[in-house]
Amino acid sequence: MIAVSSAVRAATVDRLRRAGCVWAEDEARLLVEAADDPRSLAVLVDRRVAGEPLEYLLGWAEFCGERITVVPGVFVPRARTAALVAAAEAVTGPAARVVELCCGSGALTRALARRLHAPRLLAAVDVDPAAVACARGNLAELAVPVYAGDLFDALPATWRGTLDLVVANAPYVPTAALDLLPAESRQYEALVALDGGPDGLAVLRRLAADATRWLAPGGHLVVEVGQSQVDLLATVLAEAGLLPSTFRDESLAATAMTARRPVGMAGQGSEN
Template sequence: MGDTDFQLDSETEADIVERLRSEGCVFAEEETRLLAGEARSLKEIRGWVELRASGMPLEYVLGFTRFCGLRIELERGVFIPRPRTEFLVWQAKTFIRPDHNTMLDLCCGSGAVGAAVAAGVKAISLHAVDIDPVAVRCASRNLAKTGGHVCQGDLYDVLPHSLKGRVDLIVANPPYVPTDSVILLPREARLYEPEHALDGGKDGLDLHRRIAEKAVDWLVSGGHLLMESSEAQGAKTLDIFVEAGLHAKVVRDENLDATVVIGIKPSYK
């Protein structure tokens, strides 16, 4: 948090709001309050304002975001968790058991999903994976309180073989924007967030296939795979789950525009 002794005077605050609004920041007043709440000096907040005015996402300027009530530390170049992904967390929490949970967070990015699912859960062994070293460094900080293990690598390849067939819950928010649609994303995302965290391949589902394909090898009987998708892609993701040997369903939250596909490994797999 910023130094509580530092406060903006009303004239300076109004100037900052106008500066941000002139650069297209729709929530200029709220952003000004957030920046002022973290800044330690007028010089620092003015520097932040110029970064934000240049188009840098507010989360990168501040160095954190709020997700499921948690403060998630962020570095520039790490995927910024969206509010809709809180629906993935809520769904995952319904499968948490009181006695023991072994959980994987694949394509973990900042570690926000794993941290939120594990929050308040004492009996959990969490393993998070991302291919990006910057994301791994960021996730390691965010998951420190959970005792989670964060690995850099390609999905299941870097996990201990001892986990095979012993995982209760796999959560994943992989990239699912079709390659040709990446150019249509908001400017902030295109310019500042890593393309590999946005581009999901030709139809957006490359990582969905790869994660689902091997999920049955890692899950216990009755274990769950939960993956964020889009409303348009939900049915295709469900088909991918079924083809991988999972019983599956699609759940949706219209208010958040959030779609999650839930798969369960049947007892005979």
């Protein structure tokens, strides 16, 4: 961290506030800590004022007490997704076999490693090569492999019917609503991490359709969803043979859904 005068710090806060940064004082402090010298601080502030996400400038995001490395283009973990972690913790027993799909930076796996009791963290998966590379860095110390691929297709076939927890912060924003997202999201994050198709549930439908093939009896799929989409997604999950339940955290304005594979349910086979 460089030493800056009170005048420079005040000017930085003022620029950030004028640019619409709600937490201008906190952002100024973080940018000062990230800068190597006054020139690099000026560049960071210019980029932030232009709208670049703070997390990309810092190189990390805080999530559930973890400092998660993020790089430009990779989905930045949101504070509200802590509700998904809590929902997963509530339904998952000890020594669970865990896979994270649509992993982005791998933030969920990092959080679950601390929250679950003796989890067996099997893998994380993402279709975006930039996200895969980022997640590999974040999960290296946990020795969790990160696969590049499309949802369950990236996993070893021998895992079918064995997973206790599949967690995914899949994209769920309807395509027509993408323009309503904050500029930081729609201009800088990968579209594949945001666009959920016409009604926002395109990827979640695919997850639901394949989940019973991969979950162990009694295993859970846990996903984040918009509150207005709960009823439709519950129908989708039920039609796939899963037992859905809603987890709502009003303090985070966040909704997660859990879907359990019934213990007596026959698997759907191992065909592709």
